[in-house]
Amino acid sequence: QLGSGSYIAGKNFTLADVVFFPNLAFCFRFGLSYDKYPHLSAYYSLVKERPSVQASWPPHWKESDGAQEVLKDI
Known part of the structure; x- marks a missing residue:
């Protein structure tokens, strides 16, 4: 547990x-x-705000949340 x-x-x-x-x-x-x-x-929220992660984040992920529901039932 984190x-x-x-x-x-x-x-x-x-x-x-x-x-x-x-x-x-x-x-x-x-x-x-x-x-x-x-x-x-x-944990996701913590790490995604790191400058190194923001610098390497796929540009299209910054433009939209890309919300898909492929894994919604997991």
Whole structure:
């Protein structure tokens, strides 16, 4: 379980986050429920605001939320 303001492997952003976060971002983009997974949602919100993530975010993801419901039932 993630604590408030924590990353996958602890208090610091590590390679574990670099590997895990893009997959999680893809899942939320394709409809994974923020409400069903509040800890993952908080982690997602924390990491997506990092300058390095914002700099590498796909441009079309910034233009629209791309809300799709492929994973809504998971």
